[in-house]
């Protein structure tokens with residue numbers, strides 16, 4: 137089978153597609169034949185060893201000192217169960233699934249082994265593989281942050297970076313929960329975020345929400361240029377700051393600020409419960425997958441370039457299907 141290898145940290149061009157043996161599922165494991173995956177902002181961070189500030193050493197410890205310990209990255213896959221190991225229940229060969237190995241990665245490959253600790257959830261018949269794969273990165277992240285931040289009906293929520301993979305899901309999930317949503321993105325994406333349900337839109341190229349008089353119950357920063365210190369004065373008393381991205385100092389100092397919410401348990405986000413919930417909502421038309429562009433697998437370097445640009449709209453998808 138073919139897989140995309142990252143054998144040194146660097147620009148998109150370090151990604152190389154090579155032949156590698158197709159894995160065999162062991163006990164409790166399933167082998168998924170990939171139809172679609174994403175290159176998400178986390179994958180691009182790992183590939184480039186691009187830290188949000190002050191965390192390079194920590195990243196090297198976690199991911200590999202001089203090169204990625206797991207050279208085949210990729211967080212999620214949508215595909216077909218090709219083989220099943222002993223002891224697997226609830227899935228059979230041929231089932232269409234959305235699956236992840238969390239930070240063990242491995243999804244930028246034609247076949248992906250999902251281990252017994254991973255997540256695999258059946259995709260409803262009315263969703264395509266591309267629909268399914270566009271949901272979990274932003275969707276599961278938003279769910280876990282909203283739960284930790286106690287988002288509830290009637291809350292005023294501002295999302296900074298509202299048209300990215302996290303933002304487009306955050307808008308839709310927050311609206312379903314009954315929040316009043318203000319979306320911050322460039323004017324080019326204003327119509328999209330309104331269509332997804334945003335009540336108010338602020339174009340960051342012409343307006344700075346931190347200089348306005350409106351106050352929010354929650355502020356979610358997915359871009360990294362609106363840290364707590366910069367936005368705390370536009371939070372209502374008792375308001376919460378959802379730090380999706382932050383540098384080392386913001387992470388450390390956030391730890392002793394009651395208002396700062398930064399859940400780091402990947403098992404809470406990437407769970408069967410969250411994946412099934414997102415698929416169910418999409419299947420009923422209650423949330424909409426947003427796809428920036430679909431790249432054929434041989435063009436995965438282009439997909440990394442698009443993500444590095446910092447202005448993708450929703451998810452960058454990589455397809456393993458011909459046409």
Ligand SMILES: NC(=O)c1ccc[n+]([C@@H]2O[C@H](COP(=O)([O-])OP(=O)(O)OC[C@H]3O[C@@H](n4cnc5c(N)ncnc54)[C@H](OP(=O)(O)O)[C@@H]3O)[C@@H](O)[C@H]2O)c1
Nearest residue numbers: 177277297298299300301302321322340358359380381447
């Ligand atoms: N903590 C966690 O568990 C977790 C989980 C998932 C992701 N993340 C992190 O979340 C971040 C966002 O991921 P993503 O995939 O959603 O990113 P993305 O798709 O690249 O989204 C970028 C967003 O930022 C906006 N933006 C660009 N410049 C801006 C500016 N100056 N001010 C305000 N907004 C601006 C873009 O809007 P325009 O295109 O309109 O400019 C777009 O909406 C990444 O850093 C990722 O690593 C963290």
